[in-house]
Structures are given as structure tokens and as C-alpha cells.
Amino acid sequence: MNAPVYNFAYLDEQTKRMIRRAILKAIAIPGYQVPFASREMPMPYGWGTGGVQVTAAILGPSDVLKVIDQGSDDTTNAISIRKFFARTAGVATTTATADATVIQTRHRIPEAPLHGGQVLVYQVPIPEPLRFLEPRETETRRMHALAEYGLMHVKLYEDIARFGHIATSYAYPVKVNARYVMDPSPTPKFDNPKMDNCPALQLFGAGREKRIYAIPPYTSVVSLDFEDHPFTRYRFDAPCALCGADDSYLDEIVTDDQGSRMFVCSDTDYCENRQAQGHRGSESAAPHKERSHG
């Protein structure tokens, strides 16, 4: 026997149709969580099974795929998903944000502005923003249906009461199209403003929870807040140690056990591009030579 031959992009055509129908419904009702018949994927839950199914359903032979994990193109998760589609769909892959037509992401939105025609696919662990306040699924669905979102502010109130400011730093709740409150997946709240009025289509897939939701292009996305405690972005107060960028989201990297640390861009593509353009930070070595990953 030969090695098994998979259908294009791994999933069978009927499954892709089912997922596409869920995606279309999600786009028609921005921010609404559409249930779908999530499949077992050849990876564990929590590794992006929802995102992979959405990507598989929308991928065409001419697409160019980029996969990032916490902004990075070269972590295990990103590399294995990229290889998975390179093998099962034979699509071109890239690490350059501007060149990609489909970008699957875990926990970040690329720094480079997205353009029309691009699709950003998020991997979502827990799609329900009200989950930790109201454990009953029947009740949360009813609250969404009736737009009863007072409870979401209870969470923000608790933050201020406890920490003096809204300490929620990721999975920061947003209101989409002035209707549904949505969990933007665990992206840092630094990325929330990028969702608003974005030219690219944003799709969210939660494999274990079996939900798909979407933000169509040019849709309003407003982060919830209080009048006297408005939404603020958060960023470490330092330039990137490699490229000197002072506007990008930073990762804190511990460099030894003496307490030394450095801050670098979490978006590796953005950082490498800046270094290629000659920007330098305090810790930069030789500029990166290789730009593409197999």
C-alpha cells in the first residue's frame, strides 16, 4: 500500500461545506457564535483544532498561508500547522504578513496593517466571554439573545475594585457591530484596536467548544470600559532590543538566572523586516539572512 492520500486540505468536501455554511452565517451575524460540527483533527485540543478547520475550509490552491503562534512564525505550533497544510493542500506558505492571503494566528494580530482580501483565522480556546461569570450555557445564550451584557461590566468592575485599573490584559471583551459582546480569543488587549474597522476578514474557530464566529471587513469593534476608566492599550515601556521598534507589542525574554531580561517584538516577521531595513536595537547581532521557511 502506498501512503494514504488525503483530500485537498485534509478535510473531506462535505465537512468543508458544513464549516463554510457556519462561516457564512457567522459573517452575516457579526460576533454571534455559530455552533458547528467540529471534527477530530490530527492534533490535540488546545493546539488550534478550530483554527485549522476554518483554514482548511477556506483554503484554495492559489492561497498563500502564514501561520503565527504568539506573533512568531518559528514556534513548534506555527511550523507544524504550516507544514500540515503545505503537505495536505500543497499551498504556498510564507512568513511575510503582506504576502499572505490566509493568516492563521494564535494570540496575536500581526503588526503590519492587514489589507483587503486577507483572511485572519484565530484559534480560540474559550469562545464565550461570559463563561467565567455565568457557567450555564443555556443562560449565556439567552443573555446574548437579549443583549443583556451588564454582567460583562461586573468583571471589569471587579478588576478596578481589586487592582485600581482594568487589569484584564488579554481576551479583553469587545462589542461587535454595536450588538454582540465577543471574546477576541486570548490576544493581548494591545491588539484590540486593530480589530476595529479592519479591511481584512476575521474568522474565529473554537474546535473543542464547537463554535465559529466572525468579524466582517470594516466592522466596528469597541472594547468595553467605564467612562471614568477608559480602555487603554498595554505595552512594556521599552524599545525592541533587536530592531528598536517602540510601537510594537513586546515579549519579555529572560536571558539568564541573574534577573537579566530583554524585550523583543513578539511579531518576528515585523522585527526581521525592520532589521532588514537597517533598524537596530541595543542587542542586535548580524541582520537575519534567511527570510523564508521551506
Add this chain to the structure above:
Amino acid sequence: MADSNTAMQDYDRPLLMAGGLGKTYGRLNACQDVSFSLYPGEVLAIVGESGSGKSTLLQLLSAQLAPSSGKVSYRMRDGVMRDLAALGEAERRFLFRTDWGYVHQDPVLGLRMAVSAGANVGERLMAVGWNHYGHIRDTATSWLERVEIDIGRIDDAPRTYSGGMRQRLQIARNLVTEPRLVFMDEPTGGLDVSVQARLLDLMRNLVSELGLAAIVVTHDLAVARLLSHRVMVMKGGRVIETGLTDQVLDDPREPYTQLLVSSILPA
């Protein structure tokens, strides 16, 4: 209250009306043929032993159960009498968190045990669109003071509170939107007598200060005597006697009510 004329008129018209209300579970008649009117500012106690249909009646009146027969109407804030069964779910839920309060016997059911007392009180305000943290917190603080909870504990979760404090917090949480009608299901059940006395004193003051109407379900005749203006005695799902509280408790007509009144242990 700007126009005293309409205020007077409102006091003359019933706030809540029940007509021929009944609930059956198969062959079991949990509650049958209950009719009464409740006026603004009036406190009605429903007394009776366990299984007499008190709690079923309370759930029917607060639209948590659909009646098998009869109907309940309520005068909305705009003065229009509406049949509760005809309200949409959104309207009913809105009513429940603005114009009504519901005090459970077990405060765990009525509170969010994992969020702070301040957020518990503030939740209803945020649900009706308050969006200013400072104002919400000030209102929550003043309500904690009114129900005699140390405001230093505003950021503690109710699971760190004692039973009496939880019950008082539940009352504050319900009254913060200035409801006109409060349902209470055995509000003093499970509390020791000194805490009960303090809670009853507090509730009596709040009810008269705010001009609340209340329907209190209790098996404790002392609670009925202290809080209520009128009493309804239930037995086997029927109302067997109704009247002014002192009249019913001091001069009971029905044999069952006489038994109920005489079974209080002398203190």
C-alpha cells in the same frame, strides 16, 4: 413623585392583581383559585405549613412559573396594567432586574458568591446601562451602609460573609434599582433569632422608607406579624383565610388558622 396627583391616584390602584390563579402538576393541585389585589406600599404575608402551596404561589406571582389557570397582571411604571403571561421574555427579565426584587431564602441563590459585594450590588445598575465606575461604587457603598454592612468589606466576596450579612447584602442588591415590588421567600429562614430580629427590623424600616410593596412567604407567624399589613393563610393549595394581620393572628376564624396560631411555642 413630581406630580402628587398622579402619585395619589397610583396609590389607589392595585399594583398587582391575581385572578383565579392555579397550578396543577398532573393530578396534584399545588395551588388553586387564588385571587387578590396588592396595592403600592402594601406588605402581604402568605403563611401556611410546608406543602401548602406558598412557594408555588410566589413563583406564579413572579412569573417564574406559568399558571395552569387564571392570570397575574402588574401595573408597569408607565401605569398600564399588563398580563404577565403576555410579556415577552426580554420584558419579563427587564422587569425582574429593575422594578422587582426577589429575596431568596438561601442567599447563595440570589448572590454571585465569587464576585465582591460591591459588584453584587452594582450588577443591576450595570445591567440598566450605568457606565461610570465611580457612581456605581458610590451607590453600592451607600446601600451597604443602609443595610448595616461595614463598608470596609465592600471588596470582599459574599462567601466570606456570615449568613445574616449575606441576607442583608441580597436585600441591598435587590433594592438598588428602587423596585416597587419585592418578593421574599422565607427571608429569615436559617438565621438565628437575634440575627432574625435585626434583619426584620431593617426590612421593616426599608419597606416603610421606600414605600415598597412586598409579598413575603413565611411559615414564621412572627415574621408575618412584624412585617406585613395583610395575611393570607394557605392550606392544601387554597387560601382559607385572609385579612388584616392583627385581625387574623389575634382573632383567627378558621380552625386551621387557630391551630397555626396556637402552635407557636411560648418564648
